[in-house]
Structure formats: C-alpha cells, structure tokens
Amino acid sequence: MIAVAAKGLGKWYRRQGVGAPTLRGALRRWLSNKPPEGFWALRDINFSVPAGETIGIIGPNGSGKSSLLGLIARTMVPTEGAIETTGRIAALLELGAGFHPDLSGRENIYLNAAILGIAREDIRRRFDQIVDFAELREFIDMPVKHYSSGMYVRLAFSVAVETNPDILLIDEVLAVGDASFQMKCLDRIRQFQKKGKTILFVSHALETVEEFCHGVLLIHEGRLIRQGNPSDVIFEYLKSYMVRLGMLNVEEHGTREVEMRSVRLLDEQGAETATFYTGGALTVEIAYHARRRIEQPVFGFNIKTGNGFYVFGSNTQIAKVLIPAIEGAGQVRLRIKPLTLKQGKFFLSLAVHSWDHAVQYHRQEDLHPFLVKDVSDDKGVFQLNCAWEHRQILK
Amino acid sequence: MIPLVKDLTQHGDLIWNLVARDLKVRYRGSILGFLWTILNPLFMAVIYIFFLRLLAGGGMIIRYEDIIIGVFAWQFTVQCVTAGLNCVTGNTALVKKVYFPRIILPLSVCLSAFVNFLLMLLVQWALLAVLLAMHGAFLGAATFGVPLMSLYHLLFNFSLALLVAAANVYFRDAQHIVNLLLSAWFFMSPVMYPLALVESIARAHPWIGQLYLLNPMTVIITGYRAAQVPGTDFPWTYSSLVGLLIPLALAVLAYNVFQRAQRYFADNL
Numbered sequence: 030m031i032a033v034a035a036k037g038l039g040k041w042y043r044r045q046g047v048g049a050p051t052l053r054g055a056l057r058r059w060l061s062n063k064p065p066e067g068f069w070a071l072r073d074i075n076f077s078v079p080a081g082e083t084i085g086i087i088g089p090n091g092s093g094k095s096s097l098l099g100l101i102a103r104t105m106v107p108t109e110g111a112i113e114t115t116g117r118i119a120a121l122l123e124l125g126a127g128f129h130p131d132l133s134g135r136e137n138i139y140l141n142a143a144i145l146g147i148a149r150e151d152i153r154r155r156f157d158q159i160v161d162f163a164e165l166r167e168f169i170d171m172p173v174k175h176y177s178s179g180m181y182v183r184l185a186f187s188v189a190v191e192t193n194p195d196i197l198l199i200d201e202v203l204a205v206g207d208a209s210f211q212m213k214c215l216d217r218i219r220q221f222q223k224k225g226k227t228i229l230f231v232s233h234a235l236e237t238v239e240e241f242c243h244g245v246l247l248i249h250e251g252r253l254i255r256q257g258n259p260s261d262v263i264f265e266y267l268k269s270y271m272v273r274l275g276m277l278n279v280e281e282h283g284t285r286e287v288e289m290r291s292v293r294l295l296d297e298q299g300a301e302t303a304t305f306y307t308g309g310a311l312t313v314e315i316a317y318h319a320r321r322r323i324e325q326p327v328f329g330f331n332i333k334t335g336n337g338f339y340v341f342g343s344n345t346q347i348a349k350v351l352i353p354a355i356e357g358a359g360q361v362r363l364r365i366k367p368l369t370l371k372q373g374k375f376f377l378s379l380a381v382h383s384w385d386h387a388v389q390y391h392r393q394e395d396l397h398p399f400l401v402k403d404v405s406d407d408k409g410v411f412q413l414n415c416a417w418e419h420r421q422i423l424k
Numbered sequence: 425m426i427p428l429v430k431d432l433t434q435h436g437d438l439i440w441n442l443v444a445r446d447l448k449v450r451y452r453g454s455i456l457g458f459l460w461t462i463l464n465p466l467f468m469a470v471i472y473i474f475f476l477r478l479l480a481g482g483g484m485i486i487r488y489e490d491i492i493i494g495v496f497a498w499q500f501t502v503q504c505v506t507a508g509l510n511c512v513t514g515n516t517a518l519v520k521k522v523y524f525p526r527i528i529l530p531l532s533v534c535l536s537a538f539v540n541f542l543l544m545l546l547v548q549w550a551l552l553a554v555l556l557a558m559h560g561a562f563l564g565a566a567t568f569g570v571p572l573m574s575l576y577h578l579l580f581n582f583s584l585a586l587l588v589a590a591a592n593v594y595f596r597d598a599q600h601i602v603n604l605l606l607s608a609w610f611f612m613s614p615v616m617y618p619l620a621l622v623e624s625i626a627r628a629h630p631w632i633g634q635l636y637l638l639n640p641m642t643v644i645i646t647g648y649r650a651a652q653v654p655g656t657d658f659p660w661t662y663s664s665l666v667g668l669l670i671p672l673a674l675a676v677l678a679y680n681v682f683q684r685a686q687r688y689f690a691d692n693l
Contacts, residue, residue: 042691043691050594050595050596050692051595051596051597052595052597052598052601053597054595055594055595099520099521099690102521102522102523103523104519104520104521104522104523104690105690105691106687106688118523120521120522126517126518126521126522127515127517127518127522129445129449131449131452132445132448132449136445136448139441140441140442140445143437143438143440143441143442144438144441144518144522144524145522146435146438146524148437149437200521
C-alpha cells in the first residue's frame, strides 16, 4: 500500500518583498499589468512512499523540503500536480507551536492534543505517561512561560508522539533538547517504525537519516535530484552539494604540474562510500597525473570536523615514505585503520607539493566530506584506546 | 454549508479547547480578570453619558439604559473584529504545520467573545433593573429573547471576523484600516445615543434615516433596546428589514471569501 504519492507536484510562490504584505503592494501588483514574479519552490516532484517506510528528506537550506512537508500535511495547496495520502497525518510541531505561555503545562497538553487531533479521552488516560516521558512531573502546573526551552521541547514532543497517526511528519524538531532526551525521542520513532507507521523525516543530521530511513529523497532548488537507498543518496549529497555550497572553506588550487585526477574513499571491502565506521578502515585512493618529471613530491592530507576543527594531518614526508620521482599517471593510497574518529561529519583535504613545501602542485581543501558512524556509547571526537584497571589496596 | 458542519463536529474538541484557552487567559488569576472586562465598557458608558449630557444640555434625553446596552453590544462586535484580525496571523506556526479547518480560528475567538458577552449580559441586566427601578419601571418583557438575538449578533460578528482575518493575512495593514473603519462606524451606529436622535434629523431628510437603518449595528442595538427598555420601539420599515437581512447575506459572502482565501494562508504567512 502506498502511504504518500506525489505526481508531478509543484509549488509556486509569489516573490515577496521584505516585511509583511501590504495593501499598497497588492494594489500596485493589481494595477500594473506585469505578470506576478515568483519562483518554483518545488517542481516536477514524483515519488511514492510505501506504508510503513521511513523516508528521509535531505537537501541544503531553502531547497523546498519544508514546502514538501507542508504539501503533504495539507497546510498548503499544490500549484500543479497532486499529492495523495492514505491515513491520518500528524506533524511534530516546532518548538511549542500552539502552546500558550500563560497556561500551565497541564492545560497546554490538552490544548496541544486538541490541535493535533487527539481525543481528550485518550490524553486523560495517558496523561501520566506523557508527563513522565517529558520528565516534567513537578513543573506540570506551572505556566509554560517559565519553562526552559528544553522543557518546552520535551513537552511538545511528548504530546505529539501520542497522536498515533498513520503518517508522521518530522521537520528537524529533534535537533533540540539534550542528548539523553534525543535518544528517548529516537527510541519513540523506532517504536513508530515497529508499529508499521510511515514517517517522513526532514533533517540535516545525515547520520540519523542514514540510521533510520529506508529511503532518502534528495531535493535541491525545488527538484527531486535523487531518490534511493540512504547511503547512496547521502553519498551523492555530500559529494556534490555540500562541497559546492561552501559549507566549509572549500577550495582547490595549485600549479597543477601534478594533478589529482580522481579521489575515491573506499571502505574495507574496497567499495566507494561516504560512510565509515569507528574502528573500521578508510582508504583514500588518489589517481594523479604529473605533466613533467617531479623529484620527490610529497602527498599530504588532513581531516577537519564540520566546524573547522583540525583533527589530524600528516604527509608522506613526515611518515618517511619517500617517493623518488613521478611522471605521468600513478596512484597513491592512504590507508587509515583503525579509524579512530567518532560519530560525525568530517572533511578530508588532500595536497601534493614539493619537498621543500615551496610549490603547491595541487591542493584540495576540505573537498572530500565523509560521515563516520559509531556504534559504541563512548563520547567525543576520537576513539582513544583505553583500558580500566582496578586494584583494591586496603580493606 | 454541509462540509462546514462536518468540519465543526469533527473538531469540536479543538474549538472547545481554543475557546477555553482564550477565556482562561482572560480570567486567569482571579475574579479581577472578569471585573476588568466589565469595568472597561462600564467606564466607557459613564464617560459618554457625562460628556453627552454636558454637550447636549437639557434638550435631549439620553438614558443610561440606552448607553449601557449600546456600549455592551458594541464591545462584543469590537472584540470579535479585533481578535479576528489576529486569529490567523497570530498562529503562524500552527497554520503552517497542522491541518485543521482554518475557520476554527475565527470561530473560536468569536465564541469566546460570545461567552464573555453572555456574562456581561448578566451584569447588564442587573444594572438595567436597578436603573429602571429608579423610575418605577421594569425590564421589558422581551428581555429573555436577548440571548436569542445575540446569536444573530454573533453570526454578524463572525462574518466580520472571517473577512478581517483573511484580509489581514494578505495585507498586514488591514488592521490599521479596520481600526479606522471601526471608529467611523462607532459614530454611525447608535451606540452612545438613541436612535431617536437620528430620527429627529431624519424628519428633514428622510433618506438619511432610511440609509441609517441599513446599518446592521443600528438594527441590532435598537433591537436590544426595544427588547429590554420599555417605551422603545423597533422601527419596522423596509430599510430596517434590509438591515436585518444584511448579516445573513454577509455571512454567506464572508464564508465563501474565507474558504477561498484560506487555501493560501500558509503561503502568505
């Protein structure tokens, strides 16, 4: 059974000026004979989601992800095409939408539930569980304006997961709240999945998307660029979009006397991927071409986190791997094993330069993004090899 | 109209919750919350009466009863219109994220204003009874029909709320225009003077009187007065009949305008 199907879906918006729309603007538009200016937030979107699947929607900011959710939730009307849904839809609301600051947590639970279409009777029955899940027992009769933002989110999420919809829409709401509550939320989402619910999930947390989703839609500039299994689509997204969109100081320069013509990131089995596992292996395969004979070139790399933190860097000179001279085509392999990076998004830079560092032949700064997934419970950026010992001295 | 009824019965819970929210927030804390909502129109009434008597001198009879009824009824309309203005634009996140019949937003603010009005009606009756007793009169026989009349008044207010709610989404300066129109309308309706005042002018220019009766607020307020204050008659003319029917036509128009406009609310917020 198909839960959500989009057929030639398109959404057109009138381009609006700064600030709220005014009567003057409307009159001017009406009087001038020019056709209204606008843009397609979404165009030619075709996909179908089988019931029971979890689909991630990824893409850069402003690519149309939220408009797509709006169309599925029926809060917006498509300009062309159609969207068909089977079953009851609920959206996880953003931070406290529909909460009234002057009302208590208790009153807001009922209000929010009504907005989400949950029967009052159901909420009354499940009230204690909701409050416990939100961890707000002693604050439940306090006006929510005195809540911290974390408490707000916990309350909102706790009510929303009670909706028991057939299709659940999640728009980046899980990015808030502390780590332990996020874990609880993700647990709830797993339960939803087990119950055979359909979930559409907009997120920038690509690791989460890959972990949870059966399929991923990649949207860019209103077009559905790719759909397919998560690791493939995420790989493509990382490769072609994040780099191009300059999330880091991505650049490429050098004399190109030696050129890195292709760079592939390979997993343990030698397959190209963008997702690696802590403790596993990462191999970088560089195919180069030297236009002329270069004596003693140095190949180097470094790895940074998404916010520019320099994690590690090394080169063939430091590693005392002497490359006597190169000319024409060749290959360099860098093998990192075990990979001690922990969960997150990382960026690989590569360079080839002269022995004395005076000439950069080719440098690719932050050009190769990849994801690391971590199955352990340790925290941090790196995996440190550590062991505990305990000895009792005196009793 | 049939889908409307279906929508409303399906979302009864939501309507009730939104009305309760409005009322709770208004009356939160104490009886003082309610006191303020009464004191406000009461002060208005006292100030009008004071100045009108000062201005008009002894020539015109202005009764407290008329002013109180006029001001209370006017407040009901003003509350619906001003709350209606912001009922969609003030709930941006909801309108963008959750599907529910949008008509619930203006409906719930009007219903909470209606509950408010009914509570004020009790105060109004107490005041009227005392005032009338002072010159040996009693509340009119049709007083108990007033809640029924107020349902019609509610329909009229709701229609206005639908129109201004939709307009405010499309041009945010609607609130300024509406406030301007409200103050003009206030003087063109017999809020702080009895209809008799206009009738004396209308004797020279009958068309003014007829035009005046087309104003639904004129017939609604005069209707309230005729029902409660003995000796006030409702002016049954063709114009006043049309004035009575205008809210019905307006309701149909407003409903259709709103339903058409609400499809694109999320785009324009």
